[in-house]
Amino acid sequence: MPKKVDHQKRKIQIAETTWKVIVEEGLEQATVRKIAQASDLSVGAVRHYFASQSELLHFSMELVSERVIQRAKERKYSKEQDPLEFVTEGICEVLPIDEERKIEMEVWLAFSAKVLVDKTLQKLSNKVYQDMHQGLKNVVQALQLLEIAKEGLDLELEVNRLHAIVDGMAMHHLLNPDHLTHEEMIATLNYHLKSLLQ
Template sequence: MPKIIDHDKRKQQIAEATWKVIAEEGIEQATVRKIAKATGLSAGALRHYFSTQSELLLYSMNLVSERVKERTMSKTYQGDPFDLVKDALSELLPIDDERRLEMEVWLVFSVKTLVEEKLRALSEDVYVEMKEGISAIIQLLVNLGLLKEECNPDEEAVRLHVLVDGLAVHHLLHPVSFPQQKMMDALEYHLKSICTF
């Protein structure tokens, strides 16, 4: 009896192997041949799932975005509003091995979008989703009466978005000088500076 293959699961395994190759060797080394080897498939079998490298990269990067959204949507946010906001924003930061890998790959992918137009639309979509998510967090603070009166919600959403991106990049690029605790302390300091916690 022929083996039944779960094609969606196989595509995810290929995408995860792509992340690993990108994180360890860089996006330019994420060739079909190298990724096929990492997944234990032949290059021909891999091309059955993704006919081009761009198609594979798009799927792989989209999977990063989907996983972040799934984690965020599956959580039950309860308790202290400060911890709730910090926890929600932590989904966008490299606070564990899984998120670190996702962020490393996304950072490399983002640089690639500067020279490969086919990848830009996904990057823009994720940027807009992140912007909207952070704006929703600021609006939650407004609704709870926790954002300081002198703060402009729209401007604070922009500032928080830039801060979260910057924290992630600094921690990824300089983990010794800017360790995780410093990253989280900076986030906490900023939130306390704009809120009445």
């Protein structure tokens, strides 16, 4: 009966185009019309998949976190690998080290600014914060279990610190790529992680 269109895939396509618009023109310019045009669809077509603008934006943001979680889940530790290296690479999954991650992070920063004034977004922001926090806690605990971490580290405070370093550097690099370069970002992360080891 109907034209065969994979609903979910179409929604993801539109969401990814939404990212593009946000990165290029900002969240406030991510209007239904612009997104439709960038997607080569009519406004009505977009509206067919997303009943409202806020639904579309919410879906787009969720997709960012899903992508990051997806990548994190795919990582597997092999015993031959250097633990520090493995951990560093894992954390780099959420740093803006390439174009794909840069886009995700820029979208997330724009979203975060909106969280401050839009209560309906706080739940999602909250969830992502906690997922990330737990992920980093696992990292620090792994270092402790492997008995390569310094004695007497305060787990909670270390996680707070690591989390802040990761997000802080990501933001600094996005806003100021010339003053905190890609390389400095990685070097600083490595420096910090090494400071946790014996």
